[in-house]
Amino acid sequence: MSGVLVVLEDRGGRIRNTSWEAIAAARKLGTSESLTAVVLGAETEAPAAEAAARNVGKVIRAEHPLLAQYTADGFAAALHQLIQEESPAHVVFPHTYQVRDYAPALAARFAQSLIGDVLAIEDGPVFTRQLMQGRLTGRYRHGGDGPCFVSVQAGAFRADALAAAQSASPATIETFTLTIDPAQIRTKPGEPFREAAQTVDLASAQRIVSVGRGIKEAANLPLIQELAAALGAELAASRPICDNGWLPMERQVGSSGQTVAPKLYLAIGISGAIQHLVGMKGSQCIVALNKDPDAPIFEVADYGIVGDLFEVVPALTEAAKAVKQ
Amino acid sequence: LRSWLRADCQNDHKKVVERKKMKIIVAIKQVPERDAPVRIAANGKEVEERELQWAMNEPDAYALEEALQLKEKNGGEVVVLSVGPERVGSTIREALAKGADRAIQVVCDDLGPRDALGIAKLLAAAVKPENPDLVLTGLQSEDVGLGQTGVIVAELLGLPHATLILHVEKTDAGLTVKRELEEGWFQQIELPLPALLTMQSGGNKLRYATLMGIKRAKTKELKILAATELGAKSSPVVVLEQIALPKKQKSTQILGGSPKEAAAALVEKLKMEARVL
Numbered sequence: 001m002s003g004v005l006v007v008l009e010d011r012g013g014r015i016r017n018t019s020w021e022a023i024a025a026a027r028k029l030g031t032s033e034s035l036t037a038v039v040l041g042a043e044t045e046a047p048a049a050e051a052a053a054r055n056v057g058k059v060i061r062a063e064h065p066l067l068a069q070y071t072a073d074g075f076a077a078a079l080h081q082l083i084q085e086e087s088p089a090h091v092v093f094p095h096t097y098q099v100r101d102y103a104p105a106l107a108a109r110f111a112q113s114l115i116g117d118v119l120a121i122e123d124g125p126v127f128t129r130q131l132m133q134g135r136l137t138g139r140y141r142h143g144g145d146g147p148c149f150v151s152v153q154a155g156a157f158r159a160d161a162l163a164a165a166q167s168a169s170p171a172t173i174e175t176f177t178l179t180i181d182p183a184q185i186r187t188k189p190g191e192p193f194r195e196a197a198q199t200v201d202l203a204s205a206q207r208i209v210s211v212g213r214g215i216k217e218a219a220n221l222p223l224i225q226e227l228a229a230a231l232g233a234e235l236a237a238s239r240p241i242c243d244n245g246w247l248p249m250e251r252q253v254g255s256s257g258q259t260v261a262p263k264l265y266l267a268i269g270i271s272g273a274i275q276h277l278v279g280m281k282g283s284q285c286i287v288a289l290n291k292d293p294d295a296p297i298f299e300v301a302d303y304g305i306v307g308d309l310f311e312v313v314p315a316l317t318e319a320a321k322a323v324k325q
Numbered sequence: 326l327r328s329w330l331r332a333d334c335q336n337d338h339k340k341v342v343e344r345k346k347m348k349i350i351v352a353i354k355q356v357p358e359r360d361a362p363v364r365i366a367a368n369g370k371e372v373e374e375r376e377l378q379w380a381m382n383e384p385d386a387y388a389l390e391e392a393l394q395l396k397e398k399n400g401g402e403v404v405v406l407s408v409g410p411e412r413v414g415s416t417i418r419e420a421l422a423k424g425a426d427r428a429i430q431v432v433c434d435d436l437g438p439r440d441a442l443g444i445a446k447l448l449a450a451a452v453k454p455e456n457p458d459l460v461l462t463g464l465q466s467e468d469v470g471l472g473q474t475g476v477i478v479a480e481l482l483g484l485p486h487a488t489l490i491l492h493v494e495k496t497d498a499g500l501t502v503k504r505e506l507e508e509g510w511f512q513q514i515e516l517p518l519p520a521l522l523t524m525q526s527g528g529n530k531l532r533y534a535t536l537m538g539i540k541r542a543k544t545k546e547l548k549i550l551a552a553t554e555l556g557a558k559s560s561p562v563v564v565l566e567q568i569a570l571p572k573k574q575k576s577t578q579i580l581g582g583s584p585k586e587a588a589a590a591l592v593e594k595l596k597m598e599a600r601v602l
Contacts, residue, residue, distance in 0.1 A: 072486060307584055312588055315585045
């Protein structure tokens, strides 16, 4: 058992950035020569070529017509065969919705447990991940025999360093022969769709005022709307607000909603669970307003106010109006 | 002849109804209440449990809601299942009060050192003899947040599964579910039964327990199983060595004073220092 297998994810034939981040994370577990990048699908030539240029030891194409559309059964079966053959010490994934869907089952097939959503990897190796919605962090170690399965959080490892270290000659590309029986795939996935045409483009907003559970009820929303208007900002929300139907889903920021990077992101009554942070931590200036001084949102904030939003927001609206005049 | 036809029709209808009836197991977890201040225990490996308030993990509450709605539409039975120490009983009673028919508790006093595989083995061992049509659980817990227990239970029981599900429709062939993808995309998935689904929040509106429900809950069956009886070993492959406070990623300027002073200071900073206004 040696080396690191990195499972890359592509969308429409292009490797996604989170997968390059997974390679950056894998470099903490081995040299670039020890890394094997895996691309899965029905047609993997283009993503394999893309991966081969990223300073890895080799690239494996796990190709099969039954992998044309993602299914947990198909992907788990394919990687099960590949990992048995390659026998790596570590298997690294980007922590995407797709990986969350099959990697735990795959790990269980090896009597392993995935160390999911990892933020940092230190010598040991010791893997750090969040607990209690980001209020605490836990340091984990892999104990048993068999491969150690790890998925890494989006944005936690820098892919740009990798781009700079692109190898002069591309890595060798191998093809792995898979045996998948159609009967193994028990689910029938449909084509992805969107609910309704997007009418709000938060991604291009310069300023965003975002609201979370702290607002308590829908009747209090006008308070936030007034502040957004005074700042010339778009209104957004964390997931629970949209779950409750207080604001439409298209205004949701986070892993299941939109990813934004405005000049100003003002988070009001949002504790800052990671699902929200991944959608906004690239903002230029982050302001947090929360009654809990230990809320994880303050970890990414440039400015913070600890206080009651029902007192602070009206004062902010006044101050913003005054400065705009 | 006409009455015979009508009877036959009714029989057919009955058969359809029978086919749609499902036995659903909902796996729920008790977690610290969301706003509860958390402290690290003296051993540095656990959250201090004394003085903590507990609640039903919110995604699991959505799983329970979906199960109750499926039962209301199609008939059948809803069984809640939870692993944990004695305190878990209060969350089980809440689920019974909301309308679950009966409950199973796997009593286990050492949840902390068990990894996701260890917990999933206990759940799978408790589910297996029940032979359910459908197993539902939340997509992740709000405390440890591993988001994999349901998927591993499906793997251990050999069931097809789907995750991040917002809506479940019973069909003649099995289920059609609506799965959330990233960035506002969705997809439909068809699965045969029996199956396991992990539920995303927001698909339904959560119900409250009624007074009548709370009263009825006291008479409902609660089966107690001991973790040691289920034969699942607890030696983990993944070990939580230490819990710590998170490292700050940025140095935050906290603006103090009265609400008015803090607000004025912030607007000044945003204009003059950050230059974003």
